[in-house]
Amino acid sequence: MAATLYLGIDGVLHPRAISFTKGERLPKLRDAGHSLFENHLILERALEQCPHTVVIVHSWWVPLLGYRRTVEAIPERLRTRIIGATCRGNRRLPFALTSATTRREWLRQDILRRRPATPVLLDCDFCQVLSMLADSACVVDARMGLATIGAAERLVSLLQDANGSD
Structure with a gap:
């Protein structure tokens, strides 16, 4: 059974300090001394320990930049795990504000639609944790991300439990 x-x-x-500017290929990081995707190696190492895990992107990047552009921006070794996103992201069909414009609602709808056997959430916002994910969420510090002390270990533990210890 593969974890999602x-x-x-x-x-x-x-x-989390990001600015989206119309016409820019990627958002700008507004936190001196940091760079986009600086923690990707931590996630890659965690996923190496859980090889059957698939990834769903749960981000504002998708409706604002488009799904393809978002996925192309993600480092390649992570990109190969991505199977979709919680929100539609088609640059030809612009994102419209509707009743389902919160990331939390995108997540809820995606879980209902996909019905993953073992969903795990990795986010920096406690508001994203749906009750059904209360025991399978890894919420990290919004500035340190996966570099937060103990975060990578928690994530690996959740994924291994979800994958039946791979």
């Missing part, structure tokens, strides 16, 4: 990792990007792979 719902991955927040901002606040996990790099600090």
Whole structure:
């Protein structure tokens, strides 16, 4: 049984301080001394220990930049695990504000639609933790992300439990 990792990007792979500017290929990180995707190696190492885990992107990047552009921005070894996103992201069909514009609602709807056997959430926002994910969420510090002390170990433990210890 493969775990499904719902991955927040901002606040996990790099600090949450991000600005989206119309026309820019990628958002700008507003936290001196940090860089986009600076924690990707931590996530890669965690996923190496859980080889059957698949990833769903759970981020504002998708509706704002498009699914393809978002996935292309993610480091390659992580990109190969991605099977979708919680929100539609098609640049030709612009994102519209609706009743389902919160990331939490995207997550809820995606879980209902996909019905993953063992979902795990990795995010920096406690508000994203649905009751059904209370025991399978790894919430990290929004500035340190996966570099938060103990976060990588918690994530590996959740994924191994979800994958039946791979």
